[in-house]
Structure formats: C-alpha cells, structure tokens
Amino acid sequence: MFGARCLLLALRRCSSAPCPKHTQAARLRVCEALEAQEVAGDIKVQGWVRSVRSQKEVLFLHINDGSSLESLQVVADPTLEHRDLTFGSAVEVQGKLVKSLHRMQNVELKAENIRVVGPCDTLTFPFKPRERQPLEYSRQFPHLRCRTNTLSSLLRVRSEATAAIHSFFKDNGYVHVHTPIITSNDCEGAGELFHVRTSNKVQEPGENSHFFNVPAFLTVSGQLHLEVMAGISYTEAVEILKRAPQTFTFQPKWGSDLQTEHEKYLVKHCGEVPVFVVNYPYDLKPFYMRDNEDGPQHTVAAVDLLVPGIGELCGGSLREERLHFLQSRLERLGLADAYQWYLDLRQFGSAPHGGFGMGFERYLQCILGVDNIKDVMPFPRFPHSCLL
Numbered sequence: 001m002f003g004a005r006c007l008l009l010a011l012r013r014c015s016s017a018p019c020p021k022h023t024q025a026a027r028l029r030v031c032e033a034l035e036a037q038e039v040a041g042d043i044k045v046q047g048w049v050r051s052v053r054s055q056k057e058v059l060f061l062h063i064n065d066g067s068s069l070e071s072l073q074v075v076a077d078p079t080l081e082h083r084d085l086t087f088g089s090a091v092e093v094q095g096k097l098v099k100s101l102h103r104m105q106n107v108e109l110k111a112e113n114i115r116v117v118g119p120c121d122t123l124t125f126p127f128k129p130r131e132r133q134p135l136e137y138s139r140q141f142p143h144l145r146c147r148t149n150t151l152s153s154l155l156r157v158r159s160e161a162t163a164a165i166h167s168f169f170k171d172n173g174y175v176h177v178h179t180p181i182i183t184s185n186d187c188e189g190a191g192e193l194f195h196v197r198t199s200n201k202v203q204e205p206g207e208n209s210h211f212f213n214v215p216a217f218l219t220v221s222g223q224l225h226l227e228v229m230a231g232i233s234y235t236e237a238v239e240i241l242k243r244a245p246q247t248f249t250f251q252p253k254w255g256s257d258l259q260t261e262h263e264k265y266l267v268k269h270c271g272e273v274p275v276f277v278v279n280y281p282y283d284l285k286p287f288y289m290r291d292n293e294d295g296p297q298h299t300v301a302a303v304d305l306l307v308p309g310i311g312e313l314c315g316g317s318l319r320e321e322r323l324h325f326l327q328s329r330l331e332r333l334g335l336a337d338a339y340q341w342y343l344d345l346r347q348f349g350s351a352p353h354g355g356f357g358m359g360f361e362r363y364l365q366c367i368l369g370v371d372n373i374k375d376v377m378p379f380p381r382f383p384h385s386c387l388l
Contacts, residue, residue, distance in 0.1 A: 025094050031068035033097060036107055040097040045072060045109060046117070048147060049089050051129055054081055061114075063091060066152045073100065076111035087129045088120030088147070135375045142379045142387050154376060158364060165360075182216050231276035234258075235297060237266055244269075254297065255281050258304075263311030274313075275306040287329050288342070290318040290354075303356075310366050316356025323347055 025044040028036075033045055047065035054060075059081050061074035074093050085091070095111040102108070126141050127133065127148060138145040145151045166176065182196055196216040232240070241252035241262050250259045258266075258277070267275050282291065282298040289300035301318040320326045323346040330336040330343070364376040374380040379388060 028097075029067040030063065030065045030070075030072045033072050033107065033109065034068055034070055034105075036097055039099060039107070042094070043097055043109070044092060044094045045074075046092045047072070047090070049085065049087055049091055049120075052085060052087060054078060061085075061091075061093070061111075063093065064152075066146065066155070069149060069153055070105075073102070073105060073108040074111050074114075075108055076114060080111060080114045082114070082116055084116040084119035085114065086120055086122050088122060088125045088127070089116055090118035090120075091115065092117055135372065139374060139380065140387070146378065150375075151378070154364070154368070154370075155378060157368060158376075158378075161360070161364065161367070230270045230273055231278060232266070232270075233278055234280045234299065237262075237277050240266060240269055255284065257284060258312075260311040263304075263306045264309070267306050267308050267311075272308045274308075276303055277306060278303045280304075285317070287333060287335070287339075288317075288319050288326070290320045291325050291329075301354075307366050309369070310362050312359070313362050313366060314356050314358045316354060318352070318354040321346060321350045321352050323350070 025042045026040070027044045027046070028040075030045060030047055033043070045063065045065070047063040050062040050064050050071045052059075052061055055078070057078065059076040059078045061076065062071040063074060064071040074095075076093075076095075092115045093109060093111050094113045094115075095109050097107050098110050100106060100108040122128075126144060127138075133148075135150070138148060138151065146155060169176070235254065237258065238252050238254050241248070244265055246265070248259070248261050248265075250256070250261065252258075252262055266277070267273070278301075279292060279294075279299040280289075280302040282300050285300050285302050289302050292299045292301055303316050304312050305314040307313045320329075323343065326346055327336065327343055330339055336343070361373050361376050364370065365373055368376065370376050374382060
C-alpha cells in the first residue's frame with residue numbers, strides 16, 4: 001500500500017498535465033444563509049425538513065438546523081423528490097443561494113442535489129407538521145423536543161445567556177473554578193441531599209460501606225468551595241405580609257422562611273420591580289453567613305433578590321470571616337470536625353468577603369416569561385420523572 005502511494009505521487013510529479021482541483025461546496029448554517037446579503041454559488045446546507053410541498057413544476061422545502069427560528073426555503077426540480085424526503089427527515093442540500101421573489105425572505109436555496117441523510121417515520125414521529133403541541137406534551141420527549149421552535153429557541157437563549165455571564169466575570173478578572181459535584185458537605189443546611197452510593201456490590205463483613213470513607217452527596221451549591229431597586233429588611237417584609245389583604249397558604253411569621261407566594265406578593269407590593277430582602281433570622285440561614293450581632297431579633301447579613309413572576313432569583317450573604325464566631329457556631333451544630341477544612345480558611349489568612357448564587361433556570365424564566373421551570377431545561381428532572 002505504501003509503495004503504491006509513493007509510485008502514484010511520483011507519477012503525478014512527473015506528469016506535465018496539472019492535477020484536477022475539486023472544490024468543495026461551502027457549508028453554511030441556516031442562520032448564515034438567511035443573513036446573506038449577496039447570492040452565492042455552490043453551497044451546502046444541512047438540517048431537518050420542516051415542510052414539504054410538491055407542485056407540478058417545482059418542489060418546495062423548508063429546512064432548519066436549530067441555528068435560527070426562521071427556516072430556509074429550498075426550491076428544487078420535482079425530479080429531486082425522494083420517497084424518504086418527508087417531514088422530520090435529516091437532509092443535505094447542495095445548490096446556489098439566490099435572491100428570493102418572496103417579499104418575506106431575502107434569499108432561498110436553489111437545489112441542485114438533495115440527499116436524505118436520515119429518513120423519518122412520520123407515522124410514529126411524535127411531532128406533526130403545522131401542529132403546535134402544548135409544552136406538557138413536548139416534555140414527554142426530551143430527546144426530540146429540541147426539534148421544535150420553542151425548545152430550539154430556548155437552547156439558543158441558554159447558550160447566549162451562559163456565554164454572557166461567563167464573559168462578564170472573565171472581563172472583570174474572575175477565575176472560573178469547577179467545584180465538586182460529589183461532596184461531603186450540606187452547604188444549605190436543609191438536609192435534602194441525594195446520597196451517593198455504589199450499586200450491585202455485596203458488602204463484606206467489616207467493610208466500610210462508604211466509597212469515599214465518609215457519606216457523600218450530590219452538591220446543591222459550590223459556594224463553600226469558592227468563597228445587590230427596592231430593598232427591605234426581612235422583618236419589614238414579614239410585617240408587610242401580615243398586613244396583606246390576601247390569604248396565604250403559609251401564614252407569614254418572623255423566623256419562618258419566605259415562600260414563593262410571599263415573595264411574589266412582596267414584588268407586587270413594591271410596584272412589580274426587583275426587590276432586595278436583607279438581614280434574615282440567624283437560625284434560618286446556613287452557618288457560614290455573617291452574624292449581625294443585633295437583637296433582640298438575631299439576624300445575619302444575608303440578601304435575596306426577588307423578581308416579578310418568579311420570586312427569588314439570587315441569594316447571597318457576607319461570609320463569617322471571624323474564626324471564633326464560626327467555630328462556636330459549628331461546635332453548637334456538631335459540625336466542627338466535618339468542616340475543619342473550612343475553619344482552616346479562616347485561620348490561615350482570611351479576609352472579609354461575600355458571595356451569591358443565581359438560579360440560572362429561574363433567570364431564563366424571568367427573561368423569557370416561561371411559567372414552568374421544567375420548560376427551560378433541555379432534560380428536566382423532577383419527582384417521579386427521570387426520562388432518559
């Protein structure tokens with residue numbers, strides 16, 4: 001094989017005739033094709049068929065690859081039609097990008113070749129052309145619902161939002177740190193953690209039942225490892241809720257956490273603007289939040305950002321940087337040994353600092369106006385449902 005290749009190479013070099021050059025069609029995404037201001041020859045577009053309309057003298061297709069809300073119209077000779085060219089099939093279309101005569105679009109693709117890459121069984125495919133299914137229906141097919149306009153748009157917004165957030169912090173000198181997914185810490189103190197265990201293994205007598213030698217959980221926050229409009233105190237918020245004319249499912253009282261119904265009412269009360277609620281009860285918040293040393297209602301320097309339609313979007317606090325305050329609280333909770341590493345951070349060169357976390361899916365709900373948080377996730381997980 002090696003000798004044959006060398007011989008072929010030598011013959012080409014000795015030949016006086018130039019080797020023919022094969023030019024490949026330029027591949028464009030649908031969004032790039034739609035944004036084109038000039039016609040272009042010999043291009044290739046790949047995507048899924050959104051509609052097929054065959055007439056006597058012309059074949060119309062609309063294809064989309066998920067890069068744009070709008071689909072690209074393909075105009076072809078009817079002879080290029082294939083029995084597998086149906087709604088939902090994956091295709092590769094090669095041809096020329098030309099000016100469109102249709103006033104609603106700038107360009108269209110005049111096809112010279114259409115190749116069905118992956119046929120689609122339209123009888124069993126859960127989505128049908130020109131049918132707009134409710135989000136609850138689409139949620140049953142997390143592996144296919146990204147083909148719909150709603151979910152493909154959502155995924156693009158998620159991508160842009162993620163990139164923008166990362167870009168903001170990078171441009172401001174922050175370092176991106178990947179905190180552990182498996183942890184031995186209960187950061188939020190709620191005790192509602194998923195326990196990580198090995199499976200399909202018979203435990204030997206005297207063998208440690210923990211893979212990591214200590215109980216391990218799926219983390220709920222990376223805040224410990226990483227170490228704000230209208231603003232009211234928690235105490236003021238409770239008084240506003242107590243005077244509210246409406247009846248709440250959970251009666252507001254000092255010392256209890258604010259429920260979503262309370263948060264939404266506070267936003268409404270303040271004129272449907274973002275609201276910062278500060279200084280929460282000491283016993284209500286995790287151990288790492290800074291003691292305000294106030295009384296008689298003992299509070300910590302915590303803050304929640306409430307937004308219209310959602311309730312809590314961000315939560316944060318000043319961290320307790322004083323070693324003796326932190327140590328005494330951990331000892332009272334019986335957690336001093338488990339969090340000795342966290343105490344070390346205070347003992348060896350600590351500085352006053354704070355931190356916050358934002359619910360990314362809640363952020364998407366806020367900017368998109370989506371009611372159910374399950375519909376801003378590509379693969380939602382919730383009680384009694386773990387599809388795929």
